[in-house]
Amino acid sequence: MKFTNIIRFVERFDHYKQDLSKFIKGFNDFILTQHNVVLNFIKYINNGIDSKFSVRAKE
Known part of the structure; x- marks a missing residue:
């Protein structure tokens, strides 16, 4: 029983990891x-600012 729970946990964890990497990638793209x-x-x-100063300087 415990062994199947571990397998299920690992499968779920792998799924979460994929979601997390997608989220991180999206977050990075957003930041960029x-x-x-x-x-x-x-x-x-x-x-x-430069154009304002250069106009004043020319006058």
Whole structure:
């Protein structure tokens, strides 16, 4: 009886492990996309600041 329980537990654990790796992969993809969004936003702000200063400098 115990042996079949162990096998069942191992099967379930393997299933959970697959779900966990899927979750981690999804989480990593999410972080990467958010990171790109943040980087682009920072670039956008920096470009805006640069263009404002360069316009003032030309005047």
